[in-house]
Amino acid sequence: MNCRFYQKEIDSFLEGRSGPAAREQIESHLRECRECREYYRIQLLAEELISEEKQLKVNPFLSARVMSRIKNPESLREKKVPGILKPALVVLSVAAAIFLGIVMGSIPGLSRGSRPVPAELSMMNDALLESVELLAAD
Numbered sequence: 816m817n818c819r820f821y822q823k824e825i826d827s828f829l830e831g832r833s834g835p836a837a838r839e840q841i842e843s844h845l846r847e848c849r850e851c852r853e854y855y856r857i858q859l860l861a862e863e864l865i866s867e868e869k870q871l872k873v874n875p876f877l878s879a880r881v882m883s884r885i886k887n888p889e890s891l892r893e894k895k896v897p898g899i900l901k902p903a904l905v906v907l908s909v910a911a912a913i914f915l916g917i918v919m920g921s922i923p924g925l926s927r928g929s930r931p932v933p934a935e936l937s938m939m940n941d942a943l944l945e946s947v948e949l950l951a952a953d
């Protein structure tokens with residue numbers, strides 16, 4: 816069925832504006848459709864948070880609670896990542912890119928255009944490192 820239609824219906828469903836027939840349709844669709852179930856869960860969560868915010872004007876634990884709920888892997892799917900999580904994801908993907916770069920660079924033959932390091936060259940590097948250590952010890 817048309818999920819976009821159902822997702823609109825879910826909005827009015829949550830606001831208590833839909834009739835019993837629509838309710839039944841939505842409920843049966845939610846049982847079958849994972850995507851709409853996720854949408855419903857997120858909308859429900861948003862409603863809850865809005866009503867919590869209305870009740871408690873200052874709540875230092877709210878953001879922690881929101882984060883812990885959002886970290887539920889079920890709600891972390893695809894494009895439904897909430898805005899507050901984006902900076903963390905950017906940091907994570909940058910870290911992953913750097914890590915990958917290091918790993919790729921450290922494996923000869925994987926990094927483009929590089930040949931395996933000749934044995935003489937690695938021995939030379941060791942000698943250089945040793946002499947630097949000797950200088951530092953003085």
Ligand SMILES: [Zn+2]
Nearest residue numbers: 818821848851
């Ligand atoms: Zn659906």
